[in-house]
Amino acid sequence: MTKLFWGAAAALLAVSCTSGSDANLPKGDEVLSLIDQVNTRWQAEHPLLPADSMPFHPYSDNSPFWHNAAYHTGNMEVYKLTGNQQALQYSRAWAESNLYMGATSSDTAQWKYRYGETDKHVLFGDWQICFQTYCDLYEIAPDQRMIARAREVMEYQMSTPASDYWWWADGLYMVMPVMTKLYKITGNELYLDKLNEYWLYAKDLMYDNREMIGDTLANQPMHLFYRDGKYIYPKHKTASGKKDFWARGCGWVVAGLAKVLQDMPADCRYREEFLSTYREMCQAVRDCQQPEGYWTRSLLDPEQAPGPETSGTAFFTYGLLWGINNGILDREQYLPCVLKAWQYMTQTALQKDGLVGYVQPIGERAIPGQQVTATSTANFGVGAFLLAACEMYRLVSPGK
Numbered sequence: 001m002t003k004l005f006w007g008a009a010a011a012l013l014a015v016s017c018t019s020g021s022d023a024n025l026p027k028g029d030e031v032l033s034l035i036d037q038v039n040t041r042w043q044a045e046h047p048l049l050p051a052d053s054m055p056f057h058p059y060s061d062n063s064p065f066w067h068n069a070a071y072h073t074g075n076m077e078v079y080k081l082t083g084n085q086q087a088l089q090y091s092r093a094w095a096e097s098n099l100y101m102g103a104t105s106s107d108t109a110q111w112k113y114r115y116g117e118t119d120k121h122v123l124f125g126d127w128q129i130c131f132q133t134y135c136d137l138y139e140i141a142p143d144q145r146m147i148a149r150a151r152e153v154m155e156y157q158m159s160t161p162a163s164d165y166w167w168w169a170d171g172l173y174m175v176m177p178v179m180t181k182l183y184k185i186t187g188n189e190l191y192l193d194k195l196n197e198y199w200l201y202a203k204d205l206m207y208d209n210r211e212m213i214g215d216t217l218a219n220q221p222m223h224l225f226y227r228d229g230k231y232i233y234p235k236h237k238t239a240s241g242k243k244d245f246w247a248r249g250c251g252w253v254v255a256g257l258a259k260v261l262q263d264m265p266a267d268c269r270y271r272e273e274f275l276s277t278y279r280e281m282c283q284a285v286r287d288c289q290q291p292e293g294y295w296t297r298s299l300l301d302p303e304q305a306p307g308p309e310t311s312g313t314a315f316f317t318y319g320l321l322w323g324i325n326n327g328i329l330d331r332e333q334y335l336p337c338v339l340k341a342w343q344y345m346t347q348t349a350l351q352k353d354g355l356v357g358y359v360q361p362i363g364e365r366a367i368p369g370q371q372v373t374a375t376s377t378a379n380f381g382v383g384a385f386l387l388a389a390c391e392m393y394r395l396v397s398p399g400k
Contacts, residue, residue: 028397035389039078041354042382048093058117064098064130067380072133074383077390091133100134101149102127113165123157125171128178135181158194166202168228169249173256180263196270223280225253227364238301245299246365247312254281254319282329285316286337293344297366305366310349310358314384317341321391356385
């Protein structure tokens with residue numbers, strides 16, 4: 001990758017994206033330059049250390065925990081799009097440093113799947129998202145050791161009677177694509193059966209698709225996911241009494257559905273269930289976009305935590321672009337939405353030095369009073385940005 005001077009990059013990115021006309025689309029080489037700039041900066045500032053050079057911590061740059069792994073899903077998409085060897089080597093080195101594992105406990109009797117940051121939380125999805133990248137690396141250069149731990153963990157999980165593994169919205173991005181990727185590799189139909197079983201549990205728990213008693217707007221189904229059971233209306237409300245749907249939480253789900261549909265067989269008996277929910281969510285997301293192109297942290301109540309937020313916006317942009325690119329979403333209806341989002345991402349969120357700003361820190365809700373600024377960045381936000389940028393390139397340069 002080569003570093004770009006901001007002056008040249010700004011000129012490349014100065015496109016008007018305020019309408020749905022194809023004339024307002026960015027050029028393909030402009031998008032590639034942006035991808036290069038953002039990813040070069042991130043990797044230069046986060047060099048991976050030898051695996052034995054420092055004590056393990058879930059929030060180190062080397063760890064396989066969710067925040068790093070979410071970045072690598074974006075980085076691997078860059079490699080798939082561009083063939084960039086530096087991107088590939090960065091993810092390969094990260095996977096090697098973790099021995100292609102997530103949480104490391106070998107005692108299945110101690111494995112847990114409620115929230116936890118220890119080596120015993122093997123069945124908790126935040127430790128399983130790393131398997132997405134390991135599967136991608138396997139597809140490039142097959143080696144059974146790359147997926148051995150993923151198969152051990154997921155096949156043990158599928159052997160249990162539990163269905164409530166995905167009890168928080170984030171987990172749907174973390175693990176659903178792992179199961180479709182492993183299905184593609186192994187041909188084991190149980191991955192699809194259990195994917196559907198776990199999905200239906202999560203949807204029944206968190207998806208707002210049922211009318212409540214009464215006829216006010218608050219009682220109408222919004223076709224969005226609550227972050228988890230704590231936030232379901234009317235038990236939880238925003239300060240002004242509205243339903244509280246967290247942008248990044250819903251972004252995880254929309255992006256996860258796009259990844260699942262990408263890998264799920266066209267004739268899979270579960271496909272229509274995932275497809276219909278994806279379409280419902282995309283329409284709901286489109287309808288609550290802010291005029292400036294971003295989505296606020298509380299989707300239906302901008303005043304709960306005002307101002308732009310990039311991670312949720314980028315995941316939505318990726319999911320919507322994927323649907324357009326694959327003929328699932330109507331281009332005329334959704335292109336104006338993604339172009340407004342792209343304008344925000346490239347002209348507000350992206351800073352002069354290639355930093356992706358306005359990323360809400362690690363959390364689980366829209367927090368009143370929390371400040372998110374132009375210098376607020378995070379690995380998972382960069383990963384989401386890269387996913388969206390890769391899909392934008394596919395939109396403007398079809399067939400490449």
